[in-house]
Amino acid sequence: MGIEILGLPLYYYIAMVAKVLIAFVFVLLTVAYATYAERKIIGWMQVRIGPNRTGPMGLLQPIADGLKLFFKEEIIPAEANKFAFLLAPLVALIPAFITFAVIPFGDTIKIFGYDVPLQIVGYYDAGVGKVVDMNVGVLYVLAMSSLGVYGIVLAGWASNSKYSLIGGLRSSAQMISYELAAGLAIIPVFMLVESLSLQEIIKAQAGMKWFIWNSPMTFVAGMIFYVATLAEVNRTPFDLPEAETELVSGFCTEYSSMKYAMFFMAEYANMVTVSAVMVTLFLGGWDGPFVSAIPWLSPLYFIAKVYFLMFLAMWIRATLPRYRYDQLMHLGWKVMLPTTLALIVVTAVAGHFGFYTFSGLFGN
Amino acid sequence: MDISSVFFALVTVVAIVSALMVVTCKNPINSALSLVLTFFCLATYYAMLNAPFMAAVQIIVYAGAIMVLIVFTIMLLNIRVDANKKGSHQVALGSVMGIVTLLLTGLILTRGKVSQPVGGITSDMINKLGHTELIGKVMFTDFLLPFEVTSILLLVAIVGAVILAKRKLS
Numbered sequence A: 001m002g003i004e005i006l007g008l009p010l011y012y013y014i015a016m017v018a019k020v021l022i023a024f025v026f027v028l029l030t031v032a033y034a035t036y037a038e039r040k041i042i043g044w045m046q047v048r049i050g051p052n053r054t055g056p057m058g059l060l061q062p063i064a065d066g067l068k069l070f071f072k073e074e075i076i077p078a079e080a081n082k083f084a085f086l087l088a089p090l091v092a093l094i095p096a097f098i099t100f101a102v103i104p105f106g107d108t109i110k111i112f113g114y115d116v117p118l119q120i121v122g123y124y125d126a127g128v129g130k131v132v133d134m135n136v137g138v139l140y141v142l143a144m145s146s147l148g149v150y151g152i153v154l155a156g157w158a159s160n161s162k163y164s165l166i167g168g169l170r171s172s173a174q175m176i177s178y179e180l181a182a183g184l185a186i187i188p189v190f191m192l193v194e195s196l197s198l199q200e201i202i203k204a205q206a207g208m209k210w211f212i213w214n215s216p217m218t219f220v221a222g223m224i225f226y227v228a229t230l231a232e233v234n235r236t237p238f239d240l241p242e243a244e245t246e247l248v249s250g251f252c253t254e255y256s257s258m259k260y261a262m263f264f265m266a267e268y269a270n271m272v273t274v275s276a277v278m279v280t281l282f283l284g285g286w287d288g289p290f291v292s293a294i295p296w297l298s299p300l301y302f303i304a305k306v307y308f309l310m311f312l313a314m315w316i317r318a319t320l321p322r323y324r325y326d327q328l329m330h331l332g333w334k335v336m337l338p339t340t341l342a343l344i345v346v347t348a349v350a351g352h353f354g355f356y357t358f359s360g361l362f363g364n
Numbered sequence B: 001m002d003i004s005s006v007f008f009a010l011v012t013v014v015a016i017v018s019a020l021m022v023v024t025c026k027n028p029i030n031s032a033l034s035l036v037l038t039f040f041c042l043a044t045y046y047a048m049l050n051a052p053f054m055a056a057v058q059i060i061v062y063a064g065a066i067m068v069l070i071v072f073t074i075m076l077l078n079i080r081v082d083a084n085k086k087g088s089h090q091v092a093l094g095s096v097m098g099i100v101t102l103l104l105t106g107l108i109l110t111r112g113k114v115s116q117p118v119g120g121i122t123s124d125m126i127n128k129l130g131h132t133e134l135i136g137k138v139m140f141t142d143f144l145l146p147f148e149v150t151s152i153l154l155l156v157a158i159v160g161a162v163i164l165a166k167r168k169l170s
Helices: A010-045 A061-070 A082-101 A137-158 A162-193 A198-204 A216-232 A257-282 A297-319 A325-352 B003-024 B028-048 B052-077 B088-111 B123-129 B131-140 B144-169
Strands: A108-111 A114-117 A123-125 A130-132
Touching: A010 A061, A010 A082, A010 A114, A010 A257, A010 A297, A061 A257, A082 A137, A082 A257, A082 B028, A137 A162, A137 A198, A137 A257, A137 B028, A137 B052, A162 A198, A162 A216, A162 A257, A162 A325, A162 B052, A198 A257, A216 A257, A216 A297, A216 A325, A257 A297, B003 B028, B028 B052, B052 B131, B123 B131, B131 B144
Parallel strands: none
Antiparallel strands: A108 A114, A123 A130
16 A cells, blocks of 8 residues: 555545644634633623724634734843743643544544544554544543643743742642542543543444433532542632733733733634543543434534533533632542542443443433 | 654753752742652653553652652742752762762663563564553452552551651641
């Protein structure tokens, strides 16, 4: 089959580059328009109009914001540690993007006669007749999310300012605490699927058997995972790191121009990423009605689900007030962590007796 | 020279440069960040050796947890200036240890009896069954006792940490 590099046909590499570009552009565009959507949606929820001056319905607002930030003066505080100060925005932004390497955003589709799975690391192995992907996909996601904390810690420390430092410390304590709950909440899913590969996890949910409603254990796990990821990406009601009234704007107080924009992008890119992970683990990934007949529908379902979860995050932001710091730590360590641990035991016991799913519980 | 050797060479250059930066950087934070980069290169090696679970754990545990703790410590103690006033005997000790390790590695590589992969687990098995599944099975059957002993060790460490933290309050 034509030229082979490292045992893989050439079209695999072409498809991979194309998939990387598509995923990258998708995340960037979503990030840009999520800021617009957030202002507009929260505006409507608070009976305001929201941005409406730049372009029709304010649709050019994100571009105007980007240009404005791009042309602002770049300020590096005199007492800052320059290397860490410049590195921090990059370190915050990169993990959010590279997590997309393992997330399957669609079914295997035929392009020019080749079977191309819509997952960056995945390829279709004709010999085995199935999609081969990284079989530790979930661990990769967890590893990348644990790196996001560096960006914020570095930003807080390198700025050499009290607001930044307190914001950075708060944020990293929060991220580390909720990472545990999020990581443990995924374990019931592993126990049902018996694999860490994201392809296998989606396959186990095929035919609308999504984990969010297919099993009581994964329902609770999904709820905990969503709340924990909200806290991990510093969204309201867990946005203590940037509590304006106390900390000015937390770890990015001293940042300006493009570097500030990169933190801003990192926050929204993280939101896209955790929504995509949540969709993959609990909402069936790209699964949906008629998807086995028309594989081209699968990326649309995936995007629709991701956007729905992002809308949910905005809705929560418009609804709930901010947590107090001790309440936040109490929720993370004393409520969510024991609940997830108990959930793992319950899943194991229930699985031993064959009651994995709702239908298993109620006869049928 | 095939593509995987080129990739290996690239990663190795990054690994060596970042490892050198760990010991030569004046600012402890920069040293710590270089160490994170070194861990990344190690994780890449694991991934290239068909051990994806090890690669992921390398990043989660070392880069994600241990180094965050070290970075935290450096920041909170605010070791800003060059804390590089190590005595020359420390440098000498470090050099001796480094040279001994290098010689030992060379000895194992050249005189070792193992010239090819041994044991029942092959790369094909890992690709087919999954690395995590294989490790998990062995860990909870053949190596159950060491696993439990390690858990107790960690539990003792956690209890110790709680006691130390509580004593400070009262």
